[in-house]
Amino acid sequence: MSEHLVPVDGSELWETDEHVATSATVSTTLASVSAWSWSFNGVGDAPDGPDWLYANPQGDALEVGYQVSVHVFALKYVEYQLARGGDRQRVSGVDAFEQIPDEADEMMKAQEDQYDLHEWWVDITANGVDSEGGPATASGSLLVRIYANYDLSRDKLKEAVGARR
Numbered sequence: 001m002s003e004h005l006v007p008v009d010g011s012e013l014w015e016t017d018e019h020v021a022t023s024a025t026v027s028t029t030l031a032s033v034s035a036w037s038w039s040f041n042g043v044g045d046a047p048d049g050p051d052w053l054y055a056n057p058q059g060d061a062l063e064v065g066y067q068v069s070v071h072v073f074a075l076k077y078v079e080y081q082l083a084r085g086g087d088r089q090r091v092s093g094v095d096a097f098e099q100i101p102d103e104a105d106e107m108m109k110a111q112e113d114q115y116d117l118h119e120w121w122v123d124i125t126a127n128g129v130d131s132e133g134g135p136a137t138a139s140g141s142l143l144v145r146i147y148a149n150y151d152l153s154r155d156k157l158k159e160a161v162g163a164r165r
Contacts, residue, residue: 023065
């Protein structure tokens with residue numbers, strides 16, 4: 001008998017918004033699992049093995065999930081002016097809104113990441129025994145997706161502009 005993962009190879013395991021943590025459980029047709037192995041392989045420009053994706057072995061099952069992170073679709077920069085009509089200043093990084101000085105008079109622009117979706121193939125292997133007690137392996141690749149949600153940065157920019165008027 002051919003052993004396989006549940007859901008089966010090539011399936012989508014889950015999809016989520018960057019601001020919503022999620023997880024799903026993978027099992028196998030093995031009678032029991034002695035060890036799991038996995039890797040997160042980015043599709044396109046998505047990075048391999050990012051910190052925000054995880055796998056947690058739970059005996060004969062494997063939990064695969066996403067922990068909310070500001071690094072998935074990082075804020076590139078925020079521009080502001082210290083005085084109306086003055087030179088624009090720019091702060092960069094995921095914490096750009098927190099870097100803006102209190103004396104900033106005008107918020108000008110927030111530049112987001114250029115992507116609206118990142119995908120990863122999770123390559124999973126389960127080693128254990130089959131229903132007849134012999135050594136067996138089940139493996140496959142499952143797809144996970146994270147969509148960008150730029151509403152949070154938009155709302156932060158609106159709030160920052162409103163606070164300075």
